[in-house]
Amino acid sequence: MSQDWRERKKARTRERIQREALRLFGEQGYDETTVTRIAAAAGVSHTTFFRYFPTKEDVVLADEYDPLIEAAMRSRPDSEDLVERVRNAMAEGLAAVYAADRDALLARVRLLLSAPALRSRLWEQMQSTQALLERSLAGTDDPAAVPMRVRVVASACLAVLTTAITTWGDEGGTADLPELVDEAFAQLRAELS
Numbered sequence: 121m122s123q124d125w126r127e128r129k130k131a132r133t134r135e136r137i138q139r140e141a142l143r144l145f146g147e148q149g150y151d152e153t154t155v156t157r158i159a160a161a162a163g164v165s166h167t168t169f170f171r172y173f174p175t176k177e178d179v180v181l182a183d184e185y186d187p188l189i190e191a192a193m194r195s196r197p198d199s200e201d202l203v204e205r206v207r208n209a210m211a212e213g214l215a216a217v218y219a220a221d222r223d224a225l226l227a228r229v230r231l232l233l234s235a236p237a238l239r240s241r242l243w244e245q246m247q248s249t250q251a252l253l254e255r256s257l258a259g260t261d262d263p264a265a266v267p268m269r270v271r272v273v274a275s276a277c278l279a280v281l282t283t284a285i286t287t288w289g290d291e292g293g294t295a296d297l298p299e300l301v302d303e304a305f306a307q308l309r310a311e312l313s
Contacts, residue, residue: 133172136162136164137158137162137164137169137173137179138173138182139162139224141153141158141179142224142228142231143161144161146227150235151235153176155169158176177241180231180238181245183228186252188213189209189213189249189252192210192213193205193206193209193253196209202269202273203276203308204309206273206274206277206305207302207309210277210305211298211301211302214297215298222297229293230289233289233290250275253274254266254274257270257273257274258270276308280308281301284297284300284301284304
């Protein structure tokens with residue numbers, strides 16, 4: 121067996137667990153759904169669930185978005201100002217995620233907005249995303265070398281993104297999320313002009 125086959129099998133198992141968890145959360149509610157039920161629905165053992173997700177919260181919070189965002193950020197030209205760099209990178213990354221995982225993304229956003237246990241963990245995840253934005257914009261992996269202006273822009277851009285995603289989730293995903301995010305960045309740009 122090749123290493124690639126094993127990695128693909130692991131990825132499929134992880135996706136199946138997450139898909140079944142989101143389905144069960146939607147049907148039964150987050151608090152009412154147990155890890156045992158999720159594991160059974162995904163056709164894996166309780167122990168296998170925990171090999172892929174350390175906690176029940178992680179099955180909702182875990183995603184592959186940050187590496188996608190980081191790659192998009194680092195590929196943007198230095199000629200773009202900081203806000204435009206984030207705006208364009210988000211547009212690029214979000215278009216791919218939205219096209220492939222719109223329904224799962226909406227389910228996750230709605231869970232994050234409704235379950236208190238998830239909201240507290242979301243703050244940790246947002247701190248990590250902000251640090252990623254800061255490093256990418258500053259072109260350094262050293263957090264101490266990130267200038268204050270870059271930290272402020274990263275924080276403002278994360279707030280723009282969070283506001284757009286929260287609005288989208290609150291409205292039941294009726295709007296086109298990439299368009300909503302772009303509109304939110306346009307509002308920030310207008311205020312800065």
